[in-house]
Amino acid sequence: MKNWIQVFSVIDFISVGILLTAIAMNALKRIESCIKDYTFNSLLLSLLIAIVAFMVEETHLYIASIVTLLSKGLLIPMFLRKIVRQMKVTHDAEPYISNALSLTISGILVAVVYASLKEGIFVTGFSKNVLQISIAVILIGLFIMITRRKAVTQVIGLLFMENGLFLAGFSLTFGMPTIIELGVLFDMLMGVIILGIFAVQIKRYFASADLDKLTILKG
Amino acid sequence: MLYSLRIFSKIDPENFLYIGVLFFLSGAVISLVPIQKVKNYIYILSVLGSIGFALLSLYLLFTLPLNLFSLPISSIFEFSFRGDAISGFFVLAISILTLAVSIYSIGYTKEMGGKGLMGFLFNIFILSMYAVVLSGNIVTFIMSWETMSIVSYFLVTFDRDEKSAKAGLVYAVMTQIGTAFIIALFLILYKQTASMNFSDIKTLSTQIPENIRHLIFIFSIIGFGTKAGIIPLHTWLPIAHPAAPSNISSLMSGVMIKTGIYGIIRICMDILGQGPEWWGISVIVIGAVSSIIGVMYALMEHDLKRLLAYHSVENIGIILLGIGASMMFKSHGLYTLSSIALIAGLYHVLNHGIFKGLLFLGAGSVMHATHTKNMEDMGGLLKEMPYTGLFFLVGSVSICALPPFNGFVSEWLTYQSLLLGFKSPSVVSKIIPPLGGAALALTGALAAACFVKAFGISFLGMPRSKHVEDVKESSPLMIAGMGVLALLCLVFGIFPGFAVNLIAPASFAVTGSYGITSNSGFLYLTETSAGLSPMTILFTVVIMSIATILFIRRLGGKRKIVYGDSWDCGIPALTPRMQYTATAFTKPIRMIFKRIYLPRRELKVSYIVKPFFVKSIKYSGEITPFFERYIYEPVTVFTHKIAGKVRLLQSGSLHLYLGYILITLILLLIFGS
Numbered sequence: 069m070k071n072w073i074q075v076f077s078v079i080d081f082i083s084v085g086i087l088l089t090a091i092a093m094n095a096l097k098r099i100e101s102c103i104k105d106y107t108f109n110s111l112l113l114s115l116l117i118a119i120v121a122f123m124v125e126e127t128h129l130y131i132a133s134i135v136t137l138l139s140k141g142l143l144i145p146m147f148l149r150k151i152v153r154q155m156k157v158t159h160d161a162e163p164y165i166s167n168a169l170s171l172t173i174s175g176i177l178v179a180v181v182y183a184s185l186k187e188g189i190f191v192t193g194f195s196k197n198v199l200q201i202s203i204a205v206i207l208i209g210l211f212i213m214i215t216r217r218k219a220v221t222q223v224i225g226l227l228f229m230e231n232g233l234f235l236a237g238f239s240l241t242f243g244m245p246t247i248i249e250l251g252v253l254f255d256m257l258m259g260v261i262i263l264g265i266f267a268v269q270i271k272r273y274f275a276s277a278d279l280d281k282l283t284i285l286k287g
Numbered sequence: 288m289l290y291s292l293r294i295f296s297k298i299d300p301e302n303f304l305y306i307g308v309l310f311f312l313s314g315a316v317i318s319l320v321p322i323q324k325v326k327n328y329i330y331i332l333s334v335l336g337s338i339g340f341a342l343l344s345l346y347l348l349f350t351l352p353l354n355l356f357s358l359p360i361s362s363i364f365e366f367s368f369r370g371d372a373i374s375g376f377f378v379l380a381i382s383i384l385t386l387a388v389s390i391y392s393i394g395y396t397k398e399m400g401g402k403g404l405m406g407f408l409f410n411i412f413i414l415s416m417y418a419v420v421l422s423g424n425i426v427t428f429i430m431s432w433e434t435m436s437i438v439s440y441f442l443v444t445f446d447r448d449e450k451s452a453k454a455g456l457v458y459a460v461m462t463q464i465g466t467a468f469i470i471a472l473f474l475i476l477y478k479q480t481a482s483m484n485f486s487d488i489k490t491l492s493t494q495i496p497e498n499i500r501h502l503i504f505i506f507s508i509i510g511f512g513t514k515a516g517i518i519p520l521h522t523w524l525p526i527a528h529p530a531a532p533s534n535i536s537s538l539m540s541g542v543m544i545k546t547g548i549y550g551i552i553r554i555c556m557d558i559l560g561q562g563p564e565w566w567g568i569s570v571i572v573i574g575a576v577s578s579i580i581g582v583m584y585a586l587m588e589h590d591l592k593r594l595l596a597y598h599s600v601e602n603i604g605i606i607l608l609g610i611g612a613s614m615m616f617k618s619h620g621l622y623t624l625s626s627i628a629l630i631a632g633l634y635h636v637l638n639h640g641i642f643k644g645l646l647f648l649g650a651g652s653v654m655h656a657t658h659t660k661n662m663e664d665m666g667g668l669l670k671e672m673p674y675t676g677l678f679f680l681v682g683s684v685s686i687c688a689l690p691p692f693n694g695f696v697s698e699w700l701t702y703q704s705l706l707l708g709f710k711s712p713s714v715v716s717k718i719i720p721p722l723g724g725a726a727l728a729l730t731g732a733l734a735a736a737c738f739v740k741a742f743g744i745s746f747l748g749m750p751r752s753k754h755v756e757d758v759k760e761s762s763p764l765m766i767a768g769m770g771v772l773a774l775l776c777l778v779f780g781i782f783p784g785f786a787v788n789l790i791a792p793a794s795f796a797v798t799g800s801y802g803i804t805s806n807s808g809f810l811y812l813t814e815t816s817a818g819l820s821p822m823t824i825l826f827t828v829v830i831m832s833i834a835t836i837l838f839i840r841r842l843g844g845k846r847k848i849v850y851g852d853s854w855d856c857g858i859p860a861l862t863p864r865m866q867y868t869a870t871a872f873t874k875p876i877r878m879i880f881k882r883i884y885l886p887r888r889e890l891k892v893s894y895i896v897k898p899f900f901v902k903s904i905k906y907s908g909e910i911t912p913f914f915e916r917y918i919y920e921p922v923t924v925f926t927h928k929i930a931g932k933v934r935l936l937q938s939g940s941l942h943l944y945l946g947y948i949l950i951t952l953i954l955l956l957i958f959g960s
Binding site: 222 | 941942945946948952953956959
């Protein structure tokens, strides 16, 4: 009954979806669509966990899946939309690197990850690609943070990194203990809230949320 | 001595430690209580604490090594305090000076601002010095050492002005460079022996390979030498000592820099045991250079405290001459001679603590009264401050190594041990130590000239400026503090046997031999024909002076004393500005050693009718600060240059910082797999 997962390599498909949504971030300009993209990414993550949970019949993975769905799929996007409404920004300013170039660089990042993790580490062994994809997602998230100017899009980059980290931890160990996952999620939530408040404050004091205007803060 | 020990042999020695620590800690705590009345007791507590530690030191000197206190935190991290005769001796030296300085401080800090903070730092500073010399393992040592450095940094910057801040920076940088070497050498020791305890490292140290032993030696000379102030690592002394309040500079110069000497003895002679010949020879050379250069720069200083700071460099050099000779004799297996040389070095540690402490306290009293550090503005102070003047004179005579004071005995012993170098088998060891002796002779002569200047210009003659107009004698407690030290200068000068009995156990612990025996004030150096009896010298001097006076009276008959003016070359009136100045006094020396001083002078004359009628003459002169200009300045400039380049990385752009992280991650991914 469960072979359809293996036969149609569902897990690989979903994780590739996660990777593609991350890469898609590079081409998106409207903040609204960035948030949608992130929501989709989180939903895929939640689905992946749910399918693995179904495959190995682990209760705590179901919990992780549901918590991921609620927090990353609902709560955080909601909060981000609220910040965006408050700040009245709809588009990110022109990024440092053109879309075509950043898509290329994302591709190179994926290639580098695949090239350096040829042998990979398969603790759980349900798919060959999940670890590589997760690390690629981490790097792409970081790359998004580098190329974007607005605080909100940077936060989204950070959230992509976190999704990648979650996936990496999951692929290596079948998920960390529930308590740790809950802690990490809570941290994430708090981080987003604080960053949101900061972004609003920065906008209020400097009349801009462009982070490259903050260079004078150095010592 | 042993009899008095028997009296308190019923009491555990640890109790003296606890009592001492308790007094100092309560002194520190009540300093922070915001009630003015309580603050009069701060220094009384530290007097009591130092007495407690003095008793502990006597115990440590005359018993076997003792674990005093240990508190394990984890398997390798443990607070451990351990005492043996070497630490006992240093605890004694610290206690003696602390006692006197605490008495002095009661009077000195009376009108001072920030009294509470001062009392707190003072007590913690002293405790940290005790902790350094009593540390039983690496972790405790480094923590105590760093506490000492940090607290003394706060004391150097106690007067919150720009000059103190700069002095503090120089001090902090130099200290941290030294500490880096010390930590490195301890890490090497730990890597080689896999043990944190000094006693275990000592037993395992014979397995350390020869090259690594050399490395440890070099690191310890640089690391501890920075604290001790050897040339060319001495630059912080003349900057930091004058910046600190005088009671603190007295402690810093008197005992804190000796912790560097303690470190060298502990690592190079105790833990590493016997080294090769070149260790001792190089320490002798460092000592000789430090003593000569130190005293030469002291001669050119007109700032009283800077002058004393340079003399600390000189005296550290003299101490190292003794210790280097001891290391050299030890490497040849001449343990008796090694012991004599070490006693000479340690005796000078004790003496320098006493007389340099006294001189700094005297300088503090003078500055307290005149509000200036510049000697050229003083003059005629002896009339107004007779006791301070007397005690400063005692300190000066001691530091010049003249009998019957203590400096004479230790420098005599140092001469003896250096000149005994001919007994060693190798040619280098026959030649270098006597040359060190020659350097010491030159140093002694220059030191005498320097203190003739220091005492003569500031205390004798006529007042040179309005600073000296309404000068008052210091308060009785300040005089008492100096008096204690002046008395000890005399006691350790006349009864050297008493002091040698206190030092010999420490020397025995390192060299395994008692080099000097004493018998009712008479010192015998074992295996040599040398002996010394300062009492006899004193007696002879007194008899000779009386005889001379009587002889002159007899020969010249009784004369009437006639008071009159000095001959003034026909100039209408003599003014204080016509007096000999400190600059003029040292001119001949500046000329003789001009290759070292590299003096620059500038003379600006403006005429009314050239060349007969001069309107004004402007003279300025300075000596080139060689080490600052040619060693430290290039290093500083270079560091700033590099720092300027590195600063480019720090652009302030968040995106660039994130880029660094990404590049690091990718590199780790590529090279890690």
